[in-house]
Amino acid sequence: MDLFDYMRENQMKAESPLASRLRPTVLEEVVGQQHIIGKDKLLYRAIKADKLGSVIFYGPPGTGKTTLAKVIANTTSAEFTQINATVAGKKDMEEVVRQAKDTLGMYGKKTILFVDEIHRFNKGQQDYLLPFVEDGTLILIGATTENPYFEVNSALISRSIIFELKPLSKEDIMTLIDRAVYDQEKGMGAYHAVIEDDAKEFLADIAGGDARAALNAIELGVLTTEPGSDGKIHITLDVAGECIQKRVVRYDKTGDNHYDTISAFIKSMRGSDPDAAVYYLAKMLYAGEDIKFIARRIMICAAEDVGNADPQALQVAVTASLAVERIGMPEAQIILAQACEYVATAPKSNTAVMSISKAMENVRQVHTTVPPHLQDAHYKGSGKLGRGLTYLYAHEYPKHYVEQQYLPSEIINETFYVPSDNGYERQIKAHMKWIKGGAEDDNQ
16 A cells, blocks of 8 residues: 555545444444344354354344444454445456455455345345355355345355344443544544533434434534534534434423333323324324334234234234335324324223233243144155144034144143133134034024
């Protein structure tokens, strides 16, 4: 590297976005994701030992997928190269493979290929990588915001370990905000900025686990705010709200905040109060809450608090979620209002929560085997193993029901689903009683 290259590189670093400058270079600097990079975790050990195999990082934007790839680049002895699936073509991939083969042949070094947005590759592009991942020419690191089991070639999935990254916690975001404001080397410390506590808390709340969103807001706030009389740049709550393009809803002194409003919204739907539910919905929309996040909460409430008392509630919530994504604001507020009012006024039952919780606990505690008559009998030789021989086909019996053992013998007397007396579950309870012969009137 000559003098001009050195000067150019330093200038690019100085002008690069704050989120890029703050990106960690070693594992110890990474904030969050301790469930996969804690010191006793597989990924941490693999990176430290430089024994990483092909992996796919899956998670929302701003959670550290590219950061982990860069940490690996800084710690591995392998050759590291990167392409972005949104712009890379077949020739780019062929060049990467050619160089990887040369590096392996001449120097005995493997090549790690980081593919950002790997879900953007079509099937043909993903298939092209497969043999080179399989024979060890390339170690693949894929990053995606989409579920890899739906978007990535199953053959690549089977040769990779999937690591799911979670949205960063509020505390994690606040740690990064402090670095951004006060770090003299990589952050904005040279600008002598300070951030007020309520502004920091607001940004950490509203970022929704996306570090990049919070850091971009900090950078914009510092660069566009005039110093005060004390010579310091003050990032106030109003400045923070403007810079992250979200309205600041000022809460009273009782401590209500972003999460309290969400909690009140859910509890109002659960409590069958449509007026309160639509009020808290309006409050969140005014504050600039993500409409997709609101839609997810309505779907969860429809399943968790309404359930089979009104099975239509989940359909309404899911349809509303799809509609708000396609339509966007401001019309999406009408769709969300319709969905939350439907869920709020629907009959309530939490039997789905109770049944799956009890069943999950049972699965954890008791080892069971599927009864032989329920086991798969659709393969040659299954009969000799006694599988499926005594199974009774329900549709051949009156009421399309026949009494036989379905639960494993180890838990034969367990009951998981007990329908409530609310809404449609009254009909479910009556129907189950009828098919088992407990009702006098077979025509009801």
